[in-house]
Amino acid sequence: MRMRKLGSSGLEVSAIGLGCMGMNHHRGPAPDRNEMIALARAAVERGVTFFDTAEVYGPFTNEELVGEALEPFKGQVAVATKFGFNLGGAQGRGLLDSRPERIRMVAEASLKRLRVAAIDLLYQHRVDPDVPIEDVAGAVEDLIAEGKVRHFGLSEAGADTIRRAHAVQPVTAIQSEYSLWWREPEAGVLPACEELGIGFVPYSPLGRGYLTGKIDETTTFGGNDNRSTLPRFTPEALKANRPVVHLLEEIGSRRNATPSQIALAWLLAQKPWIVPIPGTTKLNRLEENLAAAALELTPGDLRHIEDAASKISVQGDRYPRAVEKATAR
Numbered sequence: 001m002r003m004r005k006l007g008s009s010g011l012e013v014s015a016i017g018l019g020c021m022g023m024n025h026h027r028g029p030a031p032d033r034n035e036m037i038a039l040a041r042a043a044v045e046r047g048v049t050f051f052d053t054a055e056v057y058g059p060f061t062n063e064e065l066v067g068e069a070l071e072p073f074k075g076q077v078a079v080a081t082k083f084g085f086n087l088g089g090a091q092g093r094g095l096l097d098s099r100p101e102r103i104r105m106v107a108e109a110s111l112k113r114l115r116v117a118a119i120d121l122l123y124q125h126r127v128d129p130d131v132p133i134e135d136v137a138g139a140v141e142d143l144i145a146e147g148k149v150r151h152f153g154l155s156e157a158g159a160d161t162i163r164r165a166h167a168v169q170p171v172t173a174i175q176s177e178y179s180l181w182w183r184e185p186e187a188g189v190l191p192a193c194e195e196l197g198i199g200f201v202p203y204s205p206l207g208r209g210y211l212t213g214k215i216d217e218t219t220t221f222g223g224n225d226n227r228s229t230l231p232r233f234t235p236e237a238l239k240a241n242r243p244v245v246h247l248l249e250e251i252g253s254r255r256n257a258t259p260s261q262i263a264l265a266w267l268l269a270q271k272p273w274i275v276p277i278p279g280t281t282k283l284n285r286l287e288e289n290l291a292a293a294a295l296e297l298t299p300g301d302l303r304h305i306e307d308a309a310s311k312i313s314v315q316g317d318r319y320p321r322a323v324e325k326a327t328a329r
């Protein structure tokens, strides 16, 4: 497995990581827990050294699963987790809670659930409109000084917020949605990362499964699968956005690769400090996705994708408006 550096931080990880959320959160009925532990360990055996979880996944149980799975590989892999949702029931707050005292509490609890002495990468999950980002960065700076956290990250933060945070505590990675059907980070966030030497971790790099070609307008999602609530996953949007999948299939047939592999190879081709974290609950798909690390798209492939994509207008918001509005950038 090829390795990549997340910006100038010194954190080096496998070029493709593993998003662990779907192992028991937001992606339909949770598969057998022991099988998911075995899958995470199989990923390590195949060279994956970068794993993604969060306090809110479960909540709590996803970190516990990841902690148990990776305990035998302490020091050999990097585990990233996130704080920032209001799971403590704080009165008068909405969806989010990034107050410094809460960050400390969550980090201490995550350390226990992950069974580690230090969290390799701790992200703020969403920017909290009620807590200045300087206070958030200061809280993580203290945890780093105490040896409880190694690297600081932000998820879905805008370029200005990233600059302000980075001035207090250097940011190692930004984790935001990025794929061929959600390219917003290209406008401001990726240039800011490049300028400041910050790595970028695309989440939902397979478009929550859509870009693999295995989902269409007849696919149904269970109540515990958040895709049932996303405007981009209505049957109409799934049908209308088919040209994106056709494009990936077309390049895939030229390069003898699957649409998923082309989607991941396209992300890897954007910048050498980009590390996508596709999620899966199946070993054959894990292997398929990891093989994309060795697939280099040619300048011709990339030009063709760029040209064709510029003619496609993607339909449907990625999140319901109320959810986007509850967070800041």
Ligand SMILES: NC(=O)c1ccc[n+]([C@@H]2O[C@H](COP(=O)([O-])OP(=O)(O)OC[C@H]3O[C@@H](n4cnc5c(N)ncnc54)[C@H](OP(=O)(O)O)[C@@H]3O)[C@@H](O)[C@H]2O)c1
Pocket (backbone or CB within 6 Å): 018, 019, 020, 021, 022, 027, 052, 053, 125, 155, 175, 176, 202, 203, 204, 205, 206, 207, 208, 209, 210, 212, 214, 260, 277, 278, 279, 280, 281, 282, 285, 286, 288, 289
């Ligand atoms: N920071 C944030 O706010 C945020 C938000 C969302 C996600 N994330 C992180 O990003 C990770 C990945 O995101 P995601 O799960 O939303 O989306 P994703 O990685 O784009 O897609 C995952 C979905 O695609 C399917 N899949 C994976 N590989 C496949 C393949 N080769 N062929 C066919 N289907 C395939 C999986 O189903 P099977 O399990 O059936 O294979 C799963 O339903 C998460 O695990 C989480 O760690 C972060």
